[in-house]
Every structure is written in C-alpha cells, then in structure tokens.
Amino acid sequence: MTAIEDAIKKAIVAAGRLQGDLSIRDRIDRSHGQIDVFGVLAHLDVPLLFRPLEGLLGAFLNEPSPGVLVTTKRPLSVQRFTAAHELGHYYLRHKPSLDDESILRRSPFMASRNANLQEVEADAFAASFLLPQWLVVRHCKRQGWTTADFTSARIVYQLSLRAGTSYAATCWTLARYKMLSRSQAKALSEIEPKTIKKAILGSVEPTNYYGDVWELTEADRGELIHGGPGDLFILRLEEHAGAGYLWRLDELDEHGFALREDTREQYHESEQAGGPVTRRIVAESKRQQNGALRLSEARPWQPNSIANQYAVDLDLYGPESEGFSRAERRFRLEAA
Numbered sequence: 001m002t003a004i005e006d007a008i009k010k011a012i013v014a015a016g017r018l019q020g021d022l023s024i025r026d027r028i029d030r031s032h033g034q035i036d037v038f039g040v041l042a043h044l045d046v047p048l049l050f051r052p053l054e055g056l057l058g059a060f061l062n063e064p065s066p067g068v069l070v071t072t073k074r075p076l077s078v079q080r081f082t083a084a085h086e087l088g089h090y091y092l093r094h095k096p097s098l099d100d101e102s103i104l105r106r107s108p109f110m111a112s113r114n115a116n117l118q119e120v121e122a123d124a125f126a127a128s129f130l131l132p133q134w135l136v137v138r139h140c141k142r143q144g145w146t147t148a149d150f151t152s153a154r155i156v157y158q159l160s161l162r163a164g165t166s167y168a169a170t171c172w173t174l175a176r177y178k179m180l181s182r183s184q185a186k187a188l189s190e191i192e193p194k195t196i197k198k199a200i201l202g203s204v205e206p207t208n209y210y211g212d213v214w215e216l217t218e219a220d221r222g223e224l225i226h227g228g229p230g231d232l233f234i235l236r237l238e239e240h241a242g243a244g245y246l247w248r249l250d251e252l253d254e255h256g257f258a259l260r261e262d263t264r265e266q267y268h269e270s271e272q273a274g275g276p277v278t279r280r281i282v283a284e285s286k287r288q289q290n291g292a293l294r295l296s297e298a299r300p301w302q303p304n305s306i307a308n309q310y311a312v313d314l315d316l317y318g319p320e321s322e323g324f325s326r327a328e329r330r331f332r333l334e335a336a
Contacts, residue, residue: 003117004117007117007120011088011123011124011125012125012128014088014092014125015125015129018129019035024040028135028138029138034162034224034226035135035163036327037084037129038328039328039330040087041068041087042331042332046067047065047068048067048069048070048324048325049323050072050321050323051071051072051322052071056071056098056099057074057082058070059097059098060089060090060096061096062090062096063096068087068090069086072319072320075319076319076320077165078104078166080164081103081130081166081169082099082103084125084126085099087125087126088122089122092118092122094121094122095118103122103123104166127169130163131170131173133177136159136163136173136174139159139162142219145159150174150184154199156171156174157170158215161214161227167189167193167196171185171186171189172185172189194209197209200234201213201282204232204261206230206232207230211229211232211285212227213233214227214232214234216235220312221311221312222311222312223312223313224314227318228318228319229285229286229287229288229289229316229318231284232260232283233293234280234281235280235283235295236278236280236281237278237297238278238279239264239276239277239278240276241276241277242276244300244301245299246298246299246300247279247296248296248297248298249281252281252295256285256286257283257284258286259283261280261281261282262281262282263279263280264277265279281295285314287316288318290314293311293314294309294310295311
C-alpha cells in the first residue's frame with residue numbers, strides 16, 4: 001500500500017468511526033437525508049466561525065485551542081465541504097492549515113505521489129463524511145433510483161441537492177463507489193449546473209440561476225429540504241380533476257412562494273378520460289424562510305373537504321452568514 005493509499009484509508013475509517021460514535025446514520029433515518037457537519041462541530045465543542053475570508057475557503061487552528069474558520073463568500077455546499085475538510089484536520093489531529101480554492105479542484109483519490117498527505121487525509125475525510133456510500137443507497141431506495149440512473153446529470157444533481165454536496169464532488173464520489181466509471185464521472189462533472197437547471201425548467205426563466213432547482217417527488221413528502229431563498233421547486237402531483245378535486249395554488253403565496261408555471265401533463269392515449277391527471281407546478285421561493293411548503297387538493301366549492309395534502313419542511317436560509325453557524329446557535333440555546 002502506498003503512502004497515498006494509506007492516508008486515504010486512514011481518513012475513510014476515521015470518517016466512518018465518527019459517524020458511528022455520533023449515531024449519525026440513526027439521526028438521518030429519524031430526521032432528514034443530509035449530514036449536519038456544522039452541528040457535528042458544535043457537538044464536538046469545536047468553535048466554528050464564518051468570516052468574509054480573502055483568498056481562503058477556510059482554516060483549522062489548534063493554538064491555544066482548536067477552532068475552525070469558514071468563508072461567507074461561497075455557496076452552502078462549498079461551506080459544508082470546507083467545514084468537513086477542517087473537521088478532518090481536527091479529528092485526525094493535524095497541524096494548523098490554511099485552505100484555499102485548491103481543495104475544490106483536487107481529488108484525494110487521484111492525488112500524485114508528492115501530494116501533501118495531511119491534505120489528502122482531510123480531503124478524503126470530507127468526501128467520505130458528507131456522502132458515505134450508505135447515504136447514497138438511502139437516497140436511491142427512497143427515490144427509486146438505480147445505478148443506471150446516475151448516468152443522467154439531472155439525477156446526480158438531484159442527489160447532490162439532497163445530500164448537500166456540490167454537483168462535481170457528487171460525480172466523483174459516485175465513481176469512487178463504482179456507481180459510475182471514471183470516464184462517466186468526468187463527462188458528467190464537466191456539465192455546468194446552470195445547463196442542468198435550464199433543462200429541468202424548460203420555458204421557465206428564473207429570477208437568476210444562483211438558486212437550485214428541486215424536482216420534488218412523493219418520496220420527499222415529509223422530508224426537510226435545505227436550500228436557499230431563491231430556489232425553485234417542481235412538483236408533479238396526481239390530481240383528481242374528473243371528480244372536481246384541484247390543487248389549491250393560492251396556498252403558495254401564503255407560504256412565501258411565487259407560482260412560475262402551472263400545467264397539466266397530457267394524457268397517454270391509453271388513459272381513460274376523466275381519470276387522474278398530473279399537475280406540474282413550478283414555484284419559486286421569494287425569501288429566506290424556515291417553515292413548510294404545503295398544498296391541498298380540494299373541491300373549490302368545498303375548500304375544507306381536503307382529499308389529499310403534500311408537504312415538505314423547508315430551511316431556505318442558504319449560505320451561513322458571518323458569526324456562529326445556525327446549528328451552533330441552536331446548540332448553545334438548547335444547552336443554556
């Protein structure tokens with residue numbers, strides 16, 4: 001085993017051990033499908049501060065006591081990876097480290113012989129900690145995805161949103177788990193997320209392309225969605241219009257969303273007229289919010305007679321702002 005391979009193995013084992021010690025798998029099964037790296041740092045009593053860093057994504061300091069800095073100038077997925085990288089430095093008892101954009105461009109699994117072993121370990125720890133194979137399998141089971149589906153950039157993008165990892169990092173992680181070949185991962189990683197968003201949205205033009213585009217399914221019902229204030233949500237809901245039941249779109253505005261598109265997908269010729277149809281709804285978040293997206297299916301003349309409801313919980317605050325993380329503030333309040 002080479003020094004690089006040994007460093008990677010050490011980091012992967014450490015990431016799994018920490019997940020086990022904190023019962024992270026059980027927590028995700030009870031709550032939602034994303035590993036709360038900021039909450040882990042708070043639980044370990046490692047101070048995490050967000051600052052508008054210049055030229056750096058993050059830093060790990062250990063004198064006079066351990067602490068982590070992460071930039072406020074990047075998206076939430078990058079903040080999460082940076083925090084996981086610094087967590088790796090802490091957990092693996094590394095020397096202090098200043099980490100720049102290079103942590104996003106390199107892969108520990110393709111590191112050269114002369115690579116810095118401490119950085120290889122921290123990179124491998126972060127990738128394994130945020131998106132372990134069991135978490136990929138969990139999302140596959142929940143969404144009905146198979147390995148073959150990961151040849152679609154659209155599916156890989158949706159996995160990355162639910163896991164809270166960057167799209168490119170998700171491509172390469174799937175290759176490491178042999179769910180994609182390296183050539184497939186390379187081809188997929190070269191597709192810009194903006195291109196994927198445009199393909200999903202079709203004719204809908206968002207306010208900007210900084211927000212993410214979620215394709216919500218029945219499997220997401222009751223889940224907690226972590227996103228940003230400008231994210232768009234596409235829902236495909238079965239509607240029993242033949243019996244007079246319609247999805248009440250006036251509820252979108254009540255929950256802080258703007259309706260961007262409302263269509264009914266065409267019947268297949270084999271489908272019986274008057275049967276259920278699929279309502280395709282595109283909604284855009286209008287603000288930072290922490291609550292729920294709820295829709296009810298009811299007859300317009302009997303609004304209180306609800307035939308069906310769809311709801312997902314939401315945390316749409318986006319990237320962390322300057323100061324302590326939201327998770328750490330909650331942790332401190334609960335401990336007070």
